[in-house]
Amino acid sequence: MQQATPLRVALMTAVFGLCSAPALAGDASSAMQEDRIARVESGLSTPVVIRGAGGGKMDLRARMAFHKVPAVSIALIENGRVEWARAYGVVNADGETPRTATVDTLFQAASVSKPVSALGAMQLVQQGTLSLDAPANDQLNAWKIPDNALTRATQPTLRMLLNHSAGTTVHGYFGYPQGQALPSLLQMLDGTPPADSDPVRVDVRPGTLWRYSGGGFSVVQLMVTEASGQSFGQYMQRAVLGPLGMTHSTFDVDLSPPQRALAATGFSTEGQPVAGGWRRYPESAAAGLWTTPTDLAQVVLEVQRAADGAPGKVLTHDSAQQMVTRGLGEYGLGLYVEDLGGRTSFAHSGGTNGFRAQIYGYTHSGQGVAILTNSDNGAALISEILASISAEYDWPEFKVTEKVAIAGDAANNQQIAGTYRLMDTPVVISAEGERLYLQSDLFGAARMELHAQSATAFFTTDQDMVLNVTRNAESKVTGVSLDRGANVYHAARR
Incomplete structure (x- = not known):
């Protein structure tokens, strides 16, 4: 998408009036439902607002334009079913015949592929074909996790791989441009050409230790393919996508012509289309799923049903319970998990080149959502949509917080500015006079403004997060810590 020219704004405004799909049939209260959808569309908010700064609720279409997100698609779960699904915007680049987003538009799910892949692995566990707790290498044939002193002390297991606690490397994958040679799974695991990723070790x-590892899910991919005797895409279609009725979803690396016609083009932070429309991800278990929100909602519903004791189509009650029970970190098996007392939330987000995705669900309440966007800026928009949904549907999370900010101090900001390292990822803090900004790929490509609470504490409105500055005895800034809920993450200055 180009920068906002008058023609482009006019085109998007015209398309927005046509792109919303009707609410799902069979609801006797359709007028009330339409009112709720309208309130969600007009009720967006950043997770944190500054007291006295004005603002208030924001419109979805305006926030799409602000964040340069060409298209977003949403499926809302209420009372254990998909209550409504809507799509907004356009899904291709300037200069092409405009294609309106619909509920059938395909998006890359990125790391939301992981919980779907976990369902496939858990079904093989249920059948006794794979074991969660036997050594992973005892269940691998063509390739094995290279042995070293660490693995001899404790052997990695499938449970550890699904929990990101197997000690494996490779945080994530970059994808391959259209036309570029693709590596085999074994080449990816060993990091040999044409693979563009490091070896999984x-x-x-x-x-x-909990440490996010897309590489670990590539090991899971090999375990699943060898145990099932099928390609990963074939197995997942038979074992998960088909039974759940995910008719628009595929793990195939290359889309068929009909699928390509439904696929959204991905866009960069600056609003430029990804070359070729999208990159290809042969790291299927970690990042390869193409899908729609309505299809992804079936995964949320399956976990809810099985975890609550109802018959699942793929999962047993025990498997679902293990998936939504924390191991190390804030993670179960393929899902981020939060115990909220009367219910458990489970979720996963994801990002590939040009796409951002999110699923969220609750046990015991039948509530949840799947949101897909075709922009590197999509995470910020998704966060604002979640705040609106939470307010309308009375979720226990994503409540908007009001905070007080004080005037920035240019000299203090200059002392804090610099590069830090958090979870092996750079965190760049930059100063512009009285304003201070933070950027890290951990939170997205766009930078976030840091608002001062004191000389050493700052908050963002984009996320409910506080940054605290650490100084040594000479008052030199040595690091920062990020407080997110009950968790504190320390970042040292480089």
């Missing part, structure tokens, strides 16, 4: 003792 164990460099932390398994079972001792």
